[in-house]
Amino acid sequence: MAAMLVHLAGPGDAAQEDFLIALCRELAARGVRVAVARPEEAPAAPPVCGAAELRLGANSFTMLNPGGAPSLEDGLRLLEGAQLVISLLPPEEGKAMVGYCGAGNAPGLLGRAGLLALAGPSDIPPDPGVPVFDDAAGLAGFLAARIGERTERRSLTILADGEPIKAKAFVKDIIANSLHGLLAPLKGTEGARRLEIIIEE
Numbered sequence: 001m002a003a004m005l006v007h008l009a010g011p012g013d014a015a016q017e018d019f020l021i022a023l024c025r026e027l028a029a030r031g032v033r034v035a036v037a038r039p040e041e042a043p044a045a046p047p048v049c050g051a052a053e054l055r056l057g058a059n060s061f062t063m064l065n066p067g068g069a070p071s072l073e074d075g076l077r078l079l080e081g082a083q084l085v086i087s088l089l090p091p092e093e094g095k096a097m098v099g100y101c102g103a104g105n106a107p108g109l110l111g112r113a114g115l116l117a118l119a120g121p122s123d124i125p126p127d128p129g130v131p132v133f134d135d136a137a138g139l140a141g142f143l144a145a146r147i148g149e150r151t152e153r154r155s156l157t158i159l160a161d162g163e164p165i166k167a168k169a170f171v172k173d174i175i176a177n178s179l180h181g182l183l184a185p186l187k188g189t190e191g192a193r194r195l196e197i198i199i200e201e
Contacts, residue, residue, distance in 0.1 A: 001128075002034070003082040003083055003084055004083065004085070004143075004146065004147055005084075005085045005087060005095065005096060005097055006082050006084065006086055006087065006097065006116065007070045007086075007087045007088075007089065007090075007091035007097035007098070008020060008086050008087065008097065008100055009091045009096055009097050009098070009099050009100065009101055010096070010100030010101065010102065010120070010170060011100075011192060012088070013102060015102045015103070015120075016100050016102060016120075017158065018032070018038070019100055019119070019120065020086065020088075021136075022066070022088070022136035022137075023136040023139060023140055024036070024051045025136075026136050026137050026139075026141075026144045027054045027084065027140045027143065027144060028051070029139070029140075030055075030140060030144040031144075032083050032084055032140075032143070032144050033081055033082050033083045033084065034051040034055060034083070034084050034085075034086060035051055035052050035053070035082040035084070035085045035086075035139075036051050036053045036054070036085070036087075037053070037056060037085055037086070037087040037088065037089060038053055038054070038056070038087065038088045039053055039055070039056060039057075039088070039089060040055045040056055040057035040061075040062065040087070042093070043148075051086075052064065052082075056089060056112055056129070060123055066120070067158060080154065083147050084143060084147060087095075090181060091114070092114075093112070094112050094114045096116055097100050097112070097114050097115055097116065098115075098116055098117050098118070098119055098139065098143075099117075099118045099119070100119055100120045101118055101119070101120040101121075101122030101124060102120055102121065102122060102170030103120075103121045103122060103176075109144070110164075116130060116131075116142075116143060116146075116191045117130050117131045117132065117133060117139060118130060118132045118133070119132070119133040119135075119136075119138075119139045120127075120134070120135070121134060129145055131148050155172075155176070156172040156173075156176035158175075178183060179195070179197070180195070183195055
């Protein structure tokens with residue numbers, strides 16, 4: 001299954017970097033395999049989050065490994081094995097994101113499609129419509145739970161004019177998880193145990 005991608009949007013300052021480091025450590029303690037994606041022009045220092053990093057440029061990407069020079073196996077393991085990719089690239093509209101609000105920074109993402117949660121020490125308005133976490137541990141627990149939901153085996157039934165079609169179990173798993181990943185960010189699907197899609201011609 002493809003990794004869950006979440007943008008960490010915020011001021012991009014040292015406080016946000018410290019929060020990211022703490023978040024990666026908390027996720028690792030919960031058994032979540034994490035990678036970080038940054039712009040290519042980010043400082044060239046080795047990654048400090050304890051997670052491999054992808055530095056994305058216009059036409060290529062570079063991988064940095066916390067353990068030193070990455071091997072081919074390290075690269076393949078990152079691309080295939082990460083459960084969560086935390087992106088520091090500019091968030092795209094509608095994509096899953098967490099808003100980091102440092103001290104004195106008001107949350108500027110309220111109402112944005114794809115906003116999963118707000119985190120940080122800022123004074124966040126009451127009842128912002130999404131979960132709020134004042135530390136990395138709380139956010140890590142929230143994200144780990146969402147990843148757990150994604151990896152649960154999902155049941156899929158496809159009806160063509162009311163008759164179930166036959167498909168192999170692994171094909172159903174791929175379709176079910178892909179559809180869930182597309183629909184989960186939409187408002188109104190939170191906590192739903194059954195999703196129905198009707199396509200008519």
